[in-house]
Amino acid sequence: xxxxxxxxxxxxxxxxxxxxxxxxxxxxxxxxxxxxxxxxxxxxxxxxxxxxxxxxxxxxxxxxxxxxxxxxxxxxxxxxxxxxxxxxxxxxxxxxxxxxxxxxxxxxxxxxxxxxxxxxxxxxxxxxxxxxxxxxxxxxxxxxxxxxxxxxxxxxxxxxxxxxxxxxxxxxxxxxxxxxxxxxxxxxxxxxxxxxxxxxxxxxxxxxxxxxxxxxxxxxxxxxxxxxxxxxxxxxxxxxxxxxxxxxxxxxxxxxxxxxxxxxxxxxxxxxxxxxxxxxxxxxxxxxxxxxxxxxxxxxxxxxxxxxxxxxxxxxxxxxxxxxxxxxxxxxxxxxxxxxxxxxxxxxxxxxxxxxxxxxxxxxxxxxxxxxxxxxxxxxxxxxxxxxxxxxxxxxxxxxxxxxxxxxxxxxxxxxxxxxxxxxxxxxxxxxxxxxxxxxxxxxxxxxxxxxxxxxxxxxxxxxxxxxxxxxxxxxxxxxxxxxxxxxxxxxxxxxxxxxxxxxxxxxxxxxxxx
Amino acid sequence: xxxxxxxxxxxxxxxxxxxxxxxxxxxxxxxxxxxxxxxxxxxxxxxxxxxxxxxxxxxxxxxxxxxxxxxxxxxxxxxxxxxxxxxxxxxxxxxxxxxxxxxxxxxxxxxxxxxxxxxxxxxxxxxxxxxxxxxxxxxxxxxxxxxxxxxxxxxxxxxxxxxxx
Numbered sequence: 007x008x009x010x011x012x013x014x015x016x017x018x019x020x021x022x023x024x025x026x027x028x029x030x031x032x033x034x035x036x037x038x039x040x041x042x043x044x045x046x047x048x049x050x051x052x053x054x055x056x057x058x059x060x061x062x063x064x065x066x067x068x069x070x071x072x073x074x075x076x077x078x079x080x081x082x083x084x085x086x087x088x089x090x091x092x093x094x095x096x097x098x099x100x101x102x103x104x105x106x107x108x109x110x111x112x113x114x115x116x117x118x119x120x121x122x123x124x125x126x127x128x129x130x131x132x133x134x135x136x137x138x139x140x141x142x143x144x145x146x147x148x149x150x151x152x153x154x155x156x157x158x159x160x161x162x163x164x165x166x167x168x169x170x171x172x173x174x175x176x177x178x179x180x181x182x183x184x185x186x187x188x189x190x191x192x193x194x195x196x197x198x199x200x201x202x203x204x205x206x207x208x209x210x211x212x213x214x215x216x217x218x219x220x221x222x223x224x225x226x227x228x229x230x231x232x233x234x235x236x237x238x239x240x241x242x243x244x245x246x247x248x249x250x251x252x253x254x255x256x257x258x259x260x261x262x263x264x265x266x267x268x269x270x271x272x273x274x275x276x277x278x279x280x281x282x283x284x285x286x287x288x289x290x291x292x293x294x295x296x297x298x299x300x301x302x303x304x305x306x307x308x309x310x311x312x313x314x315x316x317x318x319x320x321x322x323x324x325x326x327x328x329x330x331x332x333x334x335x336x337x338x339x340x341x342x343x344x345x346x347x348x349x350x351x352x353x354x355x356x357x358x359x360x361x362x363x364x365x366x367x368x369x370x371x372x373x374x375x376x377x378x379x380x381x382x383x384x385x386x387x388x389x390x391x392x393x394x395x396x397x398x399x400x401x402x403x404x405x406x407x408x409x410x411x412x413x414x415x416x417x418x419x420x421x422x423x424x425x426x427x428x429x430x431x432x433x434x435x436x437x438x439x440x441x442x443x444x445x446x447x448x449x450x451x452x453x454x455x456x457x458x459x460x461x462x463x464x465x466x467x468x469x470x471x472x473x474x475x476x477x478x479x480x481x482x483x484x485x486x487x488x489x490x491x492x493x494x495x496x497x498x499x500x501x502x503x504x505x506x507x508x509x510x511x512x513x514x515x516x517x518x519x520x521x
Numbered sequence: 522x523x524x525x526x527x528x529x530x531x532x533x534x535x536x537x538x539x540x541x542x543x544x545x546x547x548x549x550x551x552x553x554x555x556x557x558x559x560x561x562x563x564x565x566x567x568x569x570x571x572x573x574x575x576x577x578x579x580x581x582x583x584x585x586x587x588x589x590x591x592x593x594x595x596x597x598x599x600x601x602x603x604x605x606x607x608x609x610x611x612x613x614x615x616x617x618x619x620x621x622x623x624x625x626x627x628x629x630x631x632x633x634x635x636x637x638x639x640x641x642x643x644x645x646x647x648x649x650x651x652x653x654x655x656x657x658x659x660x661x662x663x664x665x666x667x668x669x670x671x672x673x674x675x676x677x678x679x680x681x682x683x684x685x686x
Contacts, residue, residue: 110593110640111617219609219617222594 015081030072030083031059041085042094042123044208045160046073049265049354051169056160057097058123062087069093091127098128104139104183105209106155114210116223120158141186146176147194149201149215149269154186157211163187163203170266170353173197187211198349198359201269205256214253216273221252229455230257230509232442234319234365234435235271236346238358239444241510242267244275244436244455251275251436251456259510262448266351268359283417284431285460291425296461296471303428304475306390306411312337313389313409315381317396318364320465321440322449323488325366325373326496327469327480328394332374334478337389339374340381341396343367360445365435369443372498372514385409394465395432415465431462438464439485441507443514449502450511572676575631576649578624579674580667581642587612588668589643592619596635596644604628605635622664626652636677645674 010025017030020037029052031041044056054074061072064082069090072083084090101120109115141154161178164187168174175195179188189195195203204214226245233240233254240263243255254275256267287299294302312335314328332339343362350358371377382398382405385391391409395416398406406412411427417434437458443449466488473480482488486504493499498514506512534540561568570576580588592609604627610620636645649672654660 110595111591115593219592219611221609222598224598225594 013077013079015077015079015083017083018085024077026077028077030061030063030070030075030077030081033077034061034072034083034085039085041072042119042127043073044119044158045162047162047206047265049170050162050165050206053161053165056158058094060090060093060097061085062090094123094127095129098124099132099134101158102128102132103134104155105158106138108156111219112153112156112210113213113218114156114207114223118210119208139183144189145215146189146212148196149273150195150204151213151215151218152187152189153211153213156209157187158209159185159187160208162206162208163212166203166206167195167197167200170202170351171197171199172352176203198270199266199268199351201272202256202266205265217253221247226252227455228255229436229453231436231452231455232365232450233267233271233274234442235268235274235363236360237362237364237367237445238263238360239365239442239448239450239511240267240271241450242271246456249456251278257509261510262444262450263357264354266354266357268349268351270346270349270359278434278436280418281459283459283462284429285462287431287461288426288429290427296463299428299430300468300471300475303413303430303472306413306427307331307335307392307472307476310390310410311335311388312392313385314339314375314392314394315396316341316370316375316394318343318362318367318370318375319435319442320366320370320395321435321438321485322366322369322373322443322492322499323440323485324394324465324469325370325375326492327466327473327488328392329373329375330473330478330480331392331469331476334473334476335390338376338384339370340376340378340384341367341370342379342381343377356446362445365442365444368445368447369441369449372443373496380405382406390427415468417462430468431460432465432468433458433462437462440464440466441489444511447498447514448511449499449507449514451504451507451509570648570650572648573678574648574650575633575646575675576672577626577647577652577670578629578635578662578667579645579647579649579670579672580622580664581645581674582668586668588619588622588664589641590619590622590664591617591641591643592622593617593640595638595640599634599638601632601634602628602630619664622667624662624667626660626662627657633675633677636675648673648675 012023013026014023017034017037018039022033022037024033024036031043031046034041041059041061043059045053046059052074054071059072060069062084063070144152146152164176164178167176175190175193176187178185180186204212225247229244231242231244233242241257241259243257244251245253245255254272256263256265258265286293287296289299289302312331314332318341328339343364345361346363348358348361382402385405385408387408389409391406391412393414413428414426415430415432417432436455439454441449441451470480470482482491490503493502500515502512582588592607594607597605597607604625606621606623607619608621610618612618631646633646
């Protein structure tokens with residue numbers, strides 16, 4: 007690859023060196039200067055329509071839009087010069103002419119770029135005295151609602167649907183002060199990735215119907231996580247209020263999902279708030295403490311083969327502990343993966359809702375579990391069935407009755423397993439720390455976003471205790487230590503740790519990086 | 522060792538209790554006929570409260586009796602005592618409306634920030650001080666109670682002189 011020539015310039019008195027071809031706006035970001043902007047978005051083509059990113063460049067005849075101007079050698083850029091501030095103040099005043107200022111009832115309030123930049127650089131009052139334009143609220147279909155009054159016509163949504171989703175169903179309709187975002191007739195925003203327009207909208211014009219009037223942006227606690235809806239492993243932010251998940255938002259990761267996530271994953275959080283959880287460890291149908299239930303599970307497993315059926319959305323740490331359990335007892339591990347239609351996002355390379363609707367099928371395969379459509383087929387009467395966070399189909403229920411004993415580690419109790427030797431409540435994935443391996447072999451961390459219900463513990467912690475009860479030396483007390491043990495034992499994960507993974511993940515040894 | 526008690530010679534005016542008793546009775550008698558009264562005869566007589574008096578809250582309503590609140594969440598955000606509980610939701614028309622709006626008047630420090638921050642002029646602190654209840658939980662005022670109260674509300678500032686000059 008040819009070396010990209012570097013360019014030196016000065017932004018707000020700071021010396022900056024960036025690759026040739028970078029825009030002034032991106033160069034300023036590297037210097038820690040955020041130039042206000044609306045229509046520019048790093049994952050969309052440049053439009054240059056909002057005029058909010060105007061900056062003063064020495065020796066240029068007039069102000070330049072920094073999102074559309076590439077850097078040049080020796081350029082001197084003034085972001086906060088009197089002329090640039092005056093121009094941006096004028097842009098803001100014009101944007102606010104028809105903006106309704108209904109911030110108290112607007113869901114974007116608190117994370118609105120119009121609020122932020124008006125507060126930073128705008129006028130304190132409006133000189134406009136005429137009545138404001140009125141556009142009715144329109145349902146765009148899917149999860150999207152359009153509040154025309156609030157729109158500032160930055161066209162981020164139009165460019166997303168046209169250039170990234172390649173399904174241009176929305177456009178700017180009418181001209182001048184009547185311009186608004188319009189939808190092609192009979193075309194709802196029901197495409198697989200359409201709800202990203204809600205995140206892209208810098209104001210409250212495009213809103214999520216699911217999140218409508220549910221919470222204020224500043225009340226939410228945000229935790230970095232990974233979506234477990236499919237094997238793509240999009241990076242997300244889990245947003246909670248009072249220990250209840252309110253919504254998912256995509257988290258930027260240029261190696262996986264850019265700034266996007268699919269609608270299916272975005273709305274796939276309600277089950278994590280479910281109240282009907284197993285809250286207390288049970289042994290033979292009676293509620294016991296952890297010690298009694300673990301002892302009961304250990305007694306059932308002692309000397310028998312463990313036939314392990316797992317949910318392919320379990321963490322690498324849990325699957326590794328199960329692998330140790332299988333290795334000790336000479337058993338086997340199986341999983342089945344729910345399949346769904348694959349839905350790619352055409353404008354981004356290697357980004358799709360994957361057919362495997364589970365987060366960690368790759369990790370399960372790497373750790374020696376066998377993919378099978380009927381995971382209980384090979385169960386024999388001498389095996390102890392260990393079910394980890396799986397719901398059984400009717401055919402599987404009949405097969406499960408064959409086992410010598412059943413140990414359930416799960417979040418919600420399937421009624422048919424009432425006679426299990428031990429039922430051990432585990433946390434679901436937003437209640438624990440862990441890692442998933444996506445289909446390209448990228449190991450990504452997710453962090454605990456909410457407290458768990460009852461006495462539930464992370465599955466790797468339960469299994470660590472269970473292995474200790476069976477005489478195996480397996481003691482770790484943090485997810486990080488569990489992952490270190492995994493990295494030490496498995497060559498594929500060699501050299502990885504929570505520190506090296508960071509929040510963007512790292513690829514395992516010998517992984518196929520692209521499709 | 523014998524204990525000695527010191528005997529004090531007092532003037533005759535201080536020896537008897539009679540003189541003090543009579544002078545006390547004389548003062549009482551004097552007040553009976555004195556026209557200058559200090560005691561306010563509560564509850565028949567009441568003080569005039571300042572227009573800026575900040576007492577227990579009241580939620581103002583629209584003409585059709587619904588609370589003006591749009592559940593914007595500014596009052597629980599600004600409240601320094603964290604005494605306002607708000608769960609936003611929608612009313613039957615799909616407009617933003619509080620599903621739960623509760624003020625714990627025991628926690629409230631009556632700073633009046635909620636009234637000052639409210640963009641809809643819905644929540645107000647009241648010119649009111651008679652708050653006795655038979656149980657502690659009655660001091661958590663819910664939306665129905667806040668809207669049904671009728672006492673006058675705080676003016677915060679003089680409309681003729683908003684800057685206090």
